[in-house]
Amino acid sequence: MYILTYHATPTKEHEQHGTIEGAYVAAWIPSVDAANHIAADNMARANIHAKHWNIDEMTDHTIIPEEGFQPSKENRQAYETVLSGEQAYIFSSYGFVNEAE
Helix, strand or coil: CCCEEEEEEECCCCEEEECEEEEEEEECCHHHHCCHHHHHHHHHHHHHHCCCCEEEEEEEEECCCCCCCCCHHHHHHHHHHHHHCCCCEEEECCCCCCCCC
């Protein structure tokens, strides 16, 4: 399985455009969906764009075995989703930073 992390900003079509500045997106892609990390990256980018996000950059990518991996509590649902053969996306958004502070 592939875990790819991106920094993204909402497009004008995004329902929270103007209220959030951006997000870090963790894309969990099953190995059966992608032959290599390039294919996983292309698949993840297409799905993130479809959710009305512009990707600024990939910040990390990891290949992990689907068996024997011990996910954290926060990632258990994504891990189980990937084991069932589906992709999972975790969006960790953040608001605007007040630069006057």
